[in-house]
Amino acid sequence: AQSVTQLDSQVPVFEEAPVELRCNYSSSVSVYLFWYVQYPNQGLQLLLKYLSGSTLVKGINGFEAEFNKSQTSFHLRKPSVHISDTAEYFCAVSVVEKLTFGTGTRLTIIP
Amino acid sequence: DTGVSQNPRHKITKRGQNVTFRCDPISEHNRLYWYRQTLGQGPEFLTYFQNEAQLEKSRLLSDRFSAERPKGSFSTLEIQRTEQGDSAMYLCASDTGAGCYTFGSGTRLTVV
Numbered sequence: 001a002q003s004v005t006q007l008d009s010q011v012p013v014f015e016e017a018p019v020e021l022r023c024n025y026s027s028s029v030s031v032y033l034f035w036y037v038q039y040p041n042q043g044l045q046l047l048l049k050y051l052s053g054s055t056l057v058k059g060i061n062g063f064e065a066e067f068n069k070s071q072t073s074f075h076l077r078k079p080s081v082h083i084s085d086t087a088e089y090f091c092a093v094s095v096v097e098k099l100t101f102g103t104g105t106r107l108t109i110i111p
Numbered sequence: 112d113t114g115v116s117q118n119p120r121h122k123i124t125k126r127g128q129n130v131t132f133r134c135d136p137i138s139e140h141n142r143l144y145w146y147r148q149t150l151g152q153g154p155e156f157l158t159y160f161q162n163e164a165q166l167e168k169s170r171l172l173s174d175r176f177s178a179e180r181p182k183g184s185f186s187t188l189e190i191q192r193t194e195q196g197d198s199a200m201y202l203c204a205s206d207t208g209a210g211c212y213t214f215g216s217g218t219r220l221t222v223v
Binding site: 047 | 144152208
């Protein structure tokens with residue numbers, strides 16, 4: 001079975017500063033990797049995904065993530081955050097069908 | 112709007128009552144998933160369908176829970192004899208099988 005660990009439950013960042021949200025996974029087989037964002041009382045919106053190919057994946061809203069197979073990581077980065085990035089961020093893995101999620105990281109942007 | 116639609120958005124029910132939620136997936140997506148998300152946690156897999164066939168059920172899905180997807184289109188999730196522990200956000204997602212999961216806005220259930 002696969003699992004996902006998001007090491008930081010909360011990350012406060014000043015506006016226009018860079019941010020990195022960490023994600024590590026465990027799986028005995030190859031996986032697909034995803035980052036989702038969730039705004040209050042809403043569903044999940046896909047930020048980006050890694051299925052195969054280039055290990056650097058670019059997503060929406062200026063986010064990117066890098067798949068590192070040797071470190072089993074898929075950290076999410078943004079060079080300059082905005083107030084509108086305040087939300088909960090979930091890392092997820094998929095082996096065959098269903099997604100397995102981490103517990104989430106709450107990103108808070110400080111003006 | 113061609114996204115995943117869930118109804119109702121909010122449901123408050125008394126303990127012991129039955130509730131039913133509906134999910135309308137993206138029309139060309141043959142896979143449909145149900146997840147449950149409690150406060151401060153990530154979504155947890157409940158069950159999924161390929162067309163009308165229910166292919167997997169999580170151990171989280173007790174006998175009080177039942178899901179259907181007649182004709183491989185919309186799906187319903189019913190909870191019988193609700194308990195306070197059932198209070199959560201219930202999320203539906205659909206997928207073509209190529210990793211393109213799209214989530215609905217969810218149904219928030221509060222059992223009082």
